[in-house]
Amino acid sequence: MADEINYEYKTVQTVRGTDGLVISKMQKDGWELVEQAQGTFRTTLDFRRPKKPLPWPLIGAAAGVLVILAIVIGTASALSGGGEKKDEPDKPAAAASEKPSATPAPAAAESAAPEVITAQNNPEFAALLKTDDCDDANRDFATRHEGETVAFNGSIVNMAPHGDYDTRYDFLLGPGDKGPNTAVGPAFKYEDVNVFDLRLTGKKIPDAVGVGDRFRFVAEVGEFNADQCLFFLDPISTEVR
Template sequence: MADEIKYEYKTVRAVRGTDGLIISKMRKDGWELVEQVQGTLRSTLTFRRPKKPQPWLLIGAAVAVLVVLAIVIGAASALSGGGETQEGAGKSAATVSEKPSATPTPTAADSAATEVITPQNNPDFGKLLKADSCDDANLNFATRHKGETVAFNGSIVNMAHHGDYRTRYDFLLGPGDKGPNTAAGPAFKYEDVDILDLNLTGRKIPATVGEGDKFRFVAEVGEFNADQCVFFLDPVSTEVR
């Protein structure tokens, strides 16, 4: 059918926990998620988007220019009659028709997974997750990495309504699996967010969340409040563990 939509497809392999970040970036570029396969360490994401129509007018103009160029070169060769000119004309024609080699370049989605800071690829972040909530390591890390993305396994230490809102909350998060009994690590905080802002992912997405629930948190680094010893983050994705 003439009106049938044709799609181009792209497959992206993402480090576990970065799915939400990559899906968000791809959607901004016009891609639609069609399949998500969870692996042990990586997820395979398949996207598609409608193919752009070929600019036939531009292609026709380019072909016309090449034809005219070939005629001009042929005429110049006939007038000169020199073998050297013929060889030069052949090289010129080859240069015009030669296509540049296709060198794959990393996309924003491909680079997103490598930009996420984890305890495994950043020793400072690994030490931070074991430091006291008021330790200078909190301020140092927030200053150097504000606006960057981190990922860690953690749990909800505390969950409370934000002000008078019934569906917006303040979440206190801690590294590890101990929930309200977390004794070490920064006091990470999501402030004034609803459940949808968490961007829950995973095989079994819960309808609600609460204290003690364990997740793989992917978040953007915010500021550290030294007076309250609170390290602010903004949620990117939250994978059920």
């Protein structure tokens, strides 16, 4: 009977219109497209490829190492337990110091909180907000500043339920005030968040948010997905403008 083929699986979400590029790239890496589901905002692609079996010589070598380790550990245990320890006289407790211990040196002052990156204090970020969403500047900025905090005036370009959830969403954000008509700047994305995660602030907090709403976004820099041309962020606060 032929050996059963074991597969590994991978799911990729793309912005509609980039499906072909992603499929082609995955197929070059040996992946086979199993299913393609198109949504309003994104397309979900499911792939699989055969798992590479572990060579038998490596399996045999690993087993041999485990046997040797077991023998060594057993021998060491036997040697350490071969003789009884002689009773040792109890050592007197250390006498309390006659002089009070020196006052510990004060901890070094904590470094100032890292500066939030804005278009006003960072020329690189100012240029990024005016570049194309697939430009290499997105990847370069994400690589250099991952984990740091950025703040910018922007709006919601698109908003769609995340998977089958009713209260969790994927937000597509753009710099500026044009909402779904945004044509310049990175395609910033909040993935799998609810409205509470946005941490809305401001004088008049809305009961709901939607496409076109304008905010001051403060977020942590994540990764840039070059296949999808998406720049991922994690929300820190969202101020109503």
